[in-house]
Amino acid sequence: MKTVFKRTPTLKDCPTHYCPGCGHGIAHRLIAEVIDELDIRDRTIGIAPVGCAVLAYDYLDVDMVEVAHGRPPAVATGMKRTNPDKIIFSYQGDGDLASIGAAEILHAGHRGEQITVIFINNAVYGMTGGQMAPTTMLGQVTATTPKGRTAIEQGYPLQVSELLSTLPGTIYIERCALSSVTRVRNTKKAIKHAFELQLEGAEGLSLVEVLSPCPTYWRMSPAKSMEWIESNMTKVFPLGRLKG
Amino acid sequence: MSERILMCGNEALAESAILAGCDAYFGYPITPQNEIPAYMSRRMPEEGRVFVQSESELAAINMVFGASATGKKAMTSSSSPGISLMQEGISYLAGAELPAVVVNVMRGGPGLGNIAPSQGDYFQATRGGGHGDYRTIVLGPSSVQELVDCMPLAFDLADQYRTPVMILADGILGQMMEPVVLEKKKGRELPAKDWALTGAKGRGQNIVRSLWLKEGALEELNYKLRDKYKRVQEAEVLCEEYGIDDAELVVVAYGIAARIVRGAVSKAREEGIPAGWIRPITLWPFPTEQISRAANEFRIFLVVEMSNGQMVEDVRLAVNGKSPILFYGRPGGGVPNVDEILEKIKQLTLRPKK
Numbered sequence: 093m094k095t096v097f098k099r100t101p102t103l104k105d106c107p108t109h110y111c112p113g114c115g116h117g118i119a120h121r122l123i124a125e126v127i128d129e130l131d132i133r134d135r136t137i138g139i140a141p142v143g144c145a146v147l148a149y150d151y152l153d154v155d156m157v158e159v160a161h162g163r164p165p166a167v168a169t170g171m172k173r174t175n176p177d178k179i180i181f182s183y184q185g186d187g188d189l190a191s192i193g194a195a196e197i198l199h200a201g202h203r204g205e206q207i208t209v210i211f212i213n214n215a216v217y218g219m220t221g222g223q224m225a226p227t228t229m230l231g232q233v234t235a236t237t238p239k240g241r242t243a244i245e246q247g248y249p250l251q252v253s254e255l256l257s258t259l260p261g262t263i264y265i266e267r268c269a270l271s272s273v274t275r276v277r278n279t280k281k282a283i284k285h286a287f288e289l290q291l292e293g294a295e296g297l298s299l300v301e302v303l304s305p306c307p308t309y310w311r312m313s314p315a316k317s318m319e320w321i322e323s324n325m326t327k328v329f330p331l332g333r334l335k336g
Numbered sequence: 337m338s339e340r341i342l343m344c345g346n347e348a349l350a351e352s353a354i355l356a357g358c359d360a361y362f363g364y365p366i367t368p369q370n371e372i373p374a375y376m377s378r379r380m381p382e383e384g385r386v387f388v389q390s391e392s393e394l395a396a397i398n399m400v401f402g403a404s405a406t407g408k409k410a411m412t413s414s415s416s417p418g419i420s421l422m423q424e425g426i427s428y429l430a431g432a433e434l435p436a437v438v439v440n441v442m443r444g445g446p447g448l449g450n451i452a453p454s455q456g457d458y459f460q461a462t463r464g465g466g467h468g469d470y471r472t473i474v475l476g477p478s479s480v481q482e483l484v485d486c487m488p489l490a491f492d493l494a495d496q497y498r499t500p501v502m503i504l505a506d507g508i509l510g511q512m513m514e515p516v517v518l519e520k521k522k523g524r525e526l527p528a529k530d531w532a533l534t535g536a537k538g539r540g541q542n543i544v545r546s547l548w549l550k551e552g553a554l555e556e557l558n559y560k561l562r563d564k565y566k567r568v569q570e571a572e573v574l575c576e577e578y579g580i581d582d583a584e585l586v587v588v589a590y591g592i593a594a595r596i597v598r599g600a601v602s603k604a605r606e607e608g609i610p611a612g613w614i615r616p617i618t619l620w621p622f623p624t625e626q627i628s629r630a631a632n633e634f635r636i637f638l639v640v641e642m643s644n645g646q647m648v649e650d651v652r653l654a655v656n657g658k659s660p661i662l663f664y665g666r667p668g669g670g671v672p673n674v675d676e677i678l679e680k681i682k683q684l685t686l687r688p689k690k
């Protein structure tokens with residue numbers, strides 16, 4: 093029988109702790125595939141965030157560190173500046189990157205750190221029980237917006253990628269989604285490009301935002317969650333290349 | 337080779353860190369330690385090493401975390417309010433067992449306080465400071481030369497025990513100029529950093545972490561840390577003492593306060609008062625044994641600090657009721673002078689005036 097698909101070596105062969113329908117597993121696989129395709133496993137260091145993906149090192153077979161909430165871009169700075177030959181990437185959720193770590197990502201971008209950031213936006217805090225994130229949609233019901241988010245009370249969803257794309261220090265910013273096969277393939281292309289830029293020594297920060305489903309805290313089926321990304325999230329977070 | 341040059345404490349410690357092999361410095365401006373990042377911003381690139389001015393102290397300590405996780409010797413410096421912000425990172429460094437050197441050039445507090453010298457951060461430094469069940473090794477130098485000598489020791493201790501080490505200086509030490517000898521010293525034999533994140537070339541994956549969710553796993557880590565701290569307590573206590581044998585009164589002080597105490601005790605001796613002093617150099621591990629020994633014979637203990645009394649609690653634990661302990665302190669940027677302390681010594685020893 094012809095093998096049409098197989099697990100890439102950098103993605104470990106183990107059971108997942110993620111909920112059914114969660115996007116992290118897809119995003120992890122894409123990163124692992126990119127690392128293997130670029131043959132950079134032995135020079136890559138990954139940074140896991142606080143959040144559901146804190147255990148990313150259980151799945152990605154590269155050297156990894158787990159750091160304080162929001163601080164991956166600062167940790168990445170310390171790593172890349174002292175190890176310019178290594179490929180440093182951070183994997184961050186929306187609470188991590190857009191809320192508690194807003195200062196760190198802004199300034200890493202501002203300094204033009206030569207790192208790659210994978211930003212998973214699922215519009216909610218997953219690990220702590222589905223609270224409002226900065227990227228939560230207007231009207232979205234979460235554990236801390238029981239009547240739905242309103243602009244007057246909680247502000248509008250934060251468009252971090254648009255914000256970061258205004259900085260001279262960022263060289264490549266693209267927003268992708270995991271909501272269909274085509275979207276997943278585009279996401280992989282974007283992640284690969286972001287890593288390639290760092291490999292080439294391009295001077296600045298690259299970031300790929302990934303709209304990702306959280307069926308558990310969206311209280312939807314996995315299939316419905318994918319539809320919701322298309323019908324709702326992409327309206328507020330338009331897909332495409334914002335910079336570079 | 338060993339030329340004596342005049343330097344302020346902040347610049348001297350920075351140069352000493354470079355001699356000790358510091359690969360990277362990350363810091364954020366705050367008085368009274370601004371000479372350190374300014375000096376490092378010039379010298380580190382000259383040496384082909386890393387200097388980054390961070391956006392905050394939170395970022396600075398996490399940059400240290402990142403560099404250290406890859407096996408590099410990294411440091412930061414700040415002053416009291418900035419050190420408060422770094423406590424999160426220090427706890428993570430302790431949990432992930434990463435080496436790091438943190439310099440606190442203490443100023444008056446609480447809050448924004450002032451920019452005068454103080455010893456108000458003793459509790460924060462010696463009790464861990466951040467969340468969780470951990471310790472940091474704390475060195476309390478009392479001269480610019482000792483500040484210089486502390487730097488290679490701090491890097492060695494950090495690497496040997498895989499733990500953050502804090503140097504607890506103060507605004508006077510940082511700012512004052514003294515003659516110093518700066519020379520590269522042979523360091524300790526240190527274990528290989530086979531845990532470092534260097535890219536998994538020809539080996540399995542390395543993970544640096546402080547999250548242990550599996551039942552019992554974190555308890556295991558905490559026992560491991562406890563055993564490590566015990567080894568530090570057994571092997572690394574540093575303490576200086578003077579005139580204890582015939583002393584009726586022993587003054588205990590550290591850092592710049594100990595310099596002032598030394599002058600006061602010398603004057604007391606000149607006036608025929610048998611006084612002595614004990615100066616802890618490592619504030620954690622604390623020289624409990626040395627102080628306990630001195631308290632085996634009845635002596636009055638006077639603790640002098642530039643605070644409302646923090647180290648005095650460690651002295652009380654060491655003396656353990658064997659002798660009376662009194663305290664004299666000047667908080668909030670106040671600095672005691674020799675005569676104030678001498679007066680206190682005289683009151684406590686009740687010598688008739690000559």
